[in-house]
Amino acid sequence: MDLNPEGVKANGRGDRETGTLGKLVALLDRVALADGPMRFTDILSLSDQPRGTLHRQLSHLVEEGLLEVDRDGRYLIGLRLLTLASRSWARNEFRAVAEPHLQRLHDVTCETVHLGVLHDAEVIYLDKVEGRQSVRMYSQIGNASPAYCTGVGKAALSALDDAELAIRIAALEFRPYTQQTLRNAGELLSDISEIRQRGYAFDIEEHESGICCVAAPIRSDDGHMLAGVSVTGPAYRVTPQSLQAWAPLVVAAADSIMMDMRNRMGPKR
């Protein structure tokens, strides 16, 4: 516990699980990540805590509404989180500023438009505009994906300076989601160098087979927040040519969002 070289783990976030809160949030994460309600024993086998401790921790989370217990005594994520999150989303200034631009981009391209922000080495999708598909409508919002295999993520990474970039890449663990997924830091760096030259990024089935996109970076004026916009579509409908054609539009949208943010926040600092 003196000099811990553990650093940052592979997901790009430092899951120190330190402190009471850290442990509880990690637990919350674990239950959230499961794809269904979990029985006490399931959670017990995943976490390396004694039964008594785990039980009390779960009870506390349930008491606060962060977890819920179904009629079979299984644990699942509680709705209280949805309430908290909806407020975080509704009051997010950046999202609000970007919204009309995303809408416009969608009107022109008729494909799905995403807005995502970079968090360590992950992209969190903040907003999405898509057509009348009715199903899975909200699915993407709030979703966190590795930055290295998404258009928005790579675009955002490209806006970092080399030092910062190196730090974040060092924390990565490259997992091959598809045939096209970048496989190591070298491939990522070379792609990022291209992205910097062009000003926009492509994702050709790197994260999900059959899905490709073109994305542009958004820098906040103080350089502290990085984000990206993308236009995404199915490979059978979206050709490299159309992606290429959309690129300037995406870049323009990203720039407009930057300008609007600057004007909104400008007077300060």
Place this chain on the structure above:
Amino acid sequence: MDLNPEGVKANGRGDRETGTLGKLVALLDRVALADGPMRFTDILSLSDQPRGTLHRQLSHLVEEGLLEVDRDGRYLIGLRLLTLASRSWARNEFRAVAEPHLQRLHDVTCETVHLGVLHDAEVIYLDKVEGRQSVRMYSQIGNASPAYCTGVGKAALSALDDAELAIRIAALEFRPYTQQTLRNAGELLSDISEIRQRGYAFDIEEHESGICCVAAPIRSDDGHMLAGVSVTGPAYRVTPQSLQAWAPLVVAAADSIMMDMRNRMGPKR
């Protein structure tokens, strides 16, 4: 700390703020509830904790990504919550089962359809289907409103037995959102008795001026979860007659959702 008659507070939830987690969640709530980023001093004046303590608590929340600090050092709700909540939402079985029914109800009525679940004395909106309005699209999802002044809430309350109903109503604090808002337990009980007879509830501008709806209750087969569906529209377009006409459709949708849930979960218990 022996016999505490504090019971349940006016919001219908028991905000005991007990234990480390309880205090932190209360803090989180406080920041979430504010309508903008909060400075350290603002939070300090609201919470009755010493500066040192508060500062450490905030730091922990920031470390876990539950809060964020903007460039001016002000605190706001973090995006990590969005990530956690999105999973809870995407994997919510009830929501998934209800979705097609909501869609169908929208197709017929061409007005906004809501799905909400009852939590203590609040309704949390789980899903929403609406037309091409593009703006404020997701705003309602996750939102928590008092049960006594929303259609979905009153419908859900009406499905409780008298004993349970009395308990929840006792915890209420009636706040007049509009001219039409029910003003006390008596008015609510009499409305609920009507709702029980008809099988559906109305909300005629009781929560928000110019907004009215018709709603029907959904009971889970084990009677443990209560929810409701509603069709909502602006008063200038939606007449009492149209609400009346939609009522059987809303009730039918609610019943279908109940049936689907029963079939899905049936084999057990």
Place this chain on the structure above:
DNA sequence: AAATGTCGTTCCAGATAATGGAACTTCACG
């Protein structure tokens, strides 16, 4: 029906982390 095993819950002395008063930085302003 008794025996066995699994699963979940409760308890309490000991380890650990939270507490809060005070001292210490910044920083803005006159």
Place this chain on the structure above:
DNA sequence: CGTGAAGTTCCATTATCTGGAACGACATTT
């Protein structure tokens, strides 16, 4: 430069969390 307000760090004290073990509730087997 002095003054005050806002924010941060420190550390002995104290409240809280920890985890082994014992207990209760079922289900399954013999």
